[in-house]
Amino acid sequence: MPSRNNQRPHAQQPARKSARNARPQQARSSRIGRPSAGARPSAARPKAASRPKAAAARPKAGGRPAAASRGAASARGARAKAPSRSTRGARAAAAASNRSAQKKRPAAAARNARGAQGAAARPSVGPVRPKRDQRVKQTKPPQAQARPSAYDAPTPEAAMVTRRRFLVGGAAAAAVAVVGGAAVAASQQSDAPTIETLSVSTDDVFTIDSCTQVDASSAFKQEGAYSLPYGTLIWSNDDAFAACLLPTDTASPLAQGALLNLATGKYETVLKNANGASDGFEVYDFRATSQGAVWIEANIFENQWRVLAGSLSNGSSLQNARIVDEGDSSIETPAIAAVGSHAYWICQPPSSASDAKSTEAQLKRASFSSGDAEVVYGTAGRMACAPYAASDGVVIAPRHPDSTRYYQLVRVADDSGQATDAITLPSSMKPTEVGWGPNGFSFCFESIYSYGDGIANMGTYAPAQAHSQGASYDGGSWFRFGRTPSAEPAWCGNSWLMLKSTQAVVGVNVDNRTYCTFDVPSGPASWGDYLCTTGVHSRIVTAAQVGKATSEATGQSDSTSDMKCSVRVWKTV
Numbered sequence: 358m359p360s361r362n363n364q365r366p367h368a369q370q371p372a373r374k375s376a377r378n379a380r381p382q383q384a385r386s387s388r389i390g391r392p393s394a395g396a397r398p399s400a401a402r403p404k405a406a407s408r409p410k411a412a413a414a415r416p417k418a419g420g421r422p423a424a425a426s427r428g429a430a431s432a433r434g435a436r437a438k439a440p441s442r443s444t445r446g447a448r449a450a451a452a453a454s455n456r457s458a459q460k461k462r463p464a465a466a467a468r469n470a471r472g473a474q475g476a477a478a479r480p481s482v483g484p485v486r487p488k489r490d491q492r493v494k495q496t497k498p499p500q501a502q503a504r505p506s507a508y509d510a511p512t513p514e515a516a517m518v519t520r521r522r523f524l525v526g527g528a529a530a531a532a533v534a535v536v537g538g539a540a541v542a543a544s545q546q547s548d549a550p551t552i553e554t555l556s557v558s559t560d561d562v563f564t565i566d567s568c569t570q571v572d573a574s575s576a577f578k579q580e581g582a583y584s585l586p587y588g589t590l591i592w593s594n595d596d597a598f599a600a601c602l603l604p605t606d607t608a609s610p611l612a613q614g615a616l617l618n619l620a621t622g623k624y625e626t627v628l629k630n631a632n633g634a635s636d637g638f639e640v641y642d643f644r645a646t647s648q649g650a651v652w653i654e655a656n657i658f659e660n661q662w663r664v665l666a667g668s669l670s671n672g673s674s675l676q677n678a679r680i681v682d683e684g685d686s687s688i689e690t691p692a693i694a695a696v697g698s699h700a701y702w703i704c705q706p707p708s709s710a711s712d713a714k715s716t717e718a719q720l721k722r723a724s725f726s727s728g729d730a731e732v733v734y735g736t737a738g739r740m741a742c743a744p745y746a747a748s749d750g751v752v753i754a755p756r757h758p759d760s761t762r763y764y765q766l767v768r769v770a771d772d773s774g775q776a777t778d779a780i781t782l783p784s785s786m787k788p789t790e791v792g793w794g795p796n797g798f799s800f801c802f803e804s805i806y807s808y809g810d811g812i813a814n815m816g817t818y819a820p821a822q823a824h825s826q827g828a829s830y831d832g833g834s835w836f837r838f839g840r841t842p843s844a845e846p847a848w849c850g851n852s853w854l855m856l857k858s859t860q861a862v863v864g865v866n867v868d869n870r871t872y873c874t875f876d877v878p879s880g881p882a883s884w885g886d887y888l889c890t891t892g893v894h895s896r897i898v899t900a901a902q903v904g905k906a907t908s909e910a911t912g913q914s915d916s917t918s919d920m921k922c923s924v925r926v927w928k929t930v
Contacts, residue, residue: 583622649725651700801842860885
């Protein structure tokens with residue numbers, strides 16, 4: 358801001374300086390004590406013409422006259438001498454009067470106009486408050502909006518396989534099938550559906566520590582011992598044959614499918630090349646029974662897979678081979694199972710997919726002899742593990758139709774393709790393997806849970822007493838094998854539960870609470886002897902990958918001539 362000296366004529370500077378020096382010290386003190394520029398009226402105030410006369414005529418703070426008055430006084434030279442005492446007193450009285458008037462400005466009309474203008478410019482931040490002592494009529498508060506369910510309502514087919522479905526009798530079960538739509542409507546009306554889960558008391562569970570060990574020869578006899586190529590993978594869900602995935606010494610084919618005769622030990626290659634070998638496909642997985650085979654062919658360069666099935670005649674001569682399903686990386690390469698006269702596989706999104714919990718997972722099947730694929734079970738979200746090949750059906754672990762936090766165990770009969778039994782595990786308990794035997798479901802946990810009472814620990818669980826399909830599993834006795842599960846359980850006859858331990862295969866008679874351990878071949882791989890059988894059968898198959906003893910000096914084997922897959926077949930005495 359330009360100084361006052363720059364605003365005044367140069368001719369008047371000396372006169373002003375002499376007048377300033379002539380002022381008494383008291384007048385200069387009043388100038389120093391005047392209000393700062395921040396206290397002056399802002400530009401938003403009304404013009405001087407509309408102000409009260411007292412405000413327009415008042416001198417500046419400190420008793421100084423306005424700029425116009427000062428200029429006139431300088432021209433006349435009236436300020437050359439100091440003001441008299443009476444003049445100073447008059448000025449002080451006028452300043453006091455003007456300060457009193459300043460407190461009252463602006464006028465009421467101006468204040469009301471500014472207040473109305475500001476209120477119109479400000480947005481409303483809430484309801485208008487009633488005036489003091491004003492009575493307000495009470496209004497009805499707004500109703501809370503119902504939150505949508507986090508999960509879709511189950512389909513009528515899925516609603517039929519909940520545990521409640523199996524607690525009713527045959528006639529009532531038919532009624533549930535008829536009124537499936539009503540069950541869906543009821544589920545949609547409930548924000549938090551009640552889910553009944555398996556409940557087992559800690560006192561109802563016993564372990565191998567409560568069993569008596571017996572010699573294996575007193576319970577089982579070795580019926581056969583055979584050698585297959587080192588690295589052969591074996592699955593047995595048949596009393597006469599076992600499926601073998603044989604490695605090769607060539608770049609193509611990488612693997613072949615074969616059947617092992619459990620009585621003679623002879624094996625025959627029934628799938629020598631992938632049907633899509635010319636398109637870059639290789640045999641990826643293989644399962645079979647005496648009636649047919651199912652296998653996976655994959656082209657890893659194109660991220661494509663195919664499911665094929667075909668029938669077998671007397672354990673050989675694969676016929677009617679055809680593609681029953683195919684896909685790409687948007688669907689995980691299916692896990693397969695062979696049961697009786699049908700091929701089974703699971704189609705579901707990859708575990709890394711963003712919609713892994715919402716996209717439907719499906720259990721499909723196709724006849725070995727002929728016919729197209731059909732969906733026998735479907736539910737939202739990935740299943741917990743691969744399908745289990747039982748003797749007369751397949752067991753899966755889908756998510757509960759009412760909540761993806763729960764996993765169910767569902768048995769699908771091979772003859773009808775319908776679910777005949779199901780239980781629901783406690784929330785967030787995920788099985789790594791499932792099974793089926795004369796006493797019903799069995800399942801495996803790799804984790805330890807802080808809840809669940811009797812089924813909270815790691816290991817393999819199986820009912821220790823007979824169970825009727827559709828009846829409750831609560832309140833019965835259970836056996837837990839407390840080892841990290843690495844293979845699916847199986848049954849030899851109706852009494853012996855077969856399990857894979859750390860190195861050996863163990864048989865537990867849950868009826869009389871005895872157990873025995875099979876010996877392990879010399880020089881096996883780190884996992885020892887492996888249980889290859891699933892379901893309930895009269896024969897049990899074990900296999901060990903045996904190699905030549907390594908040299909202590911080099912830590913490597915000198916030759917591969919002694920490397921083999923040692924297969925043994927066991928039967929109860």
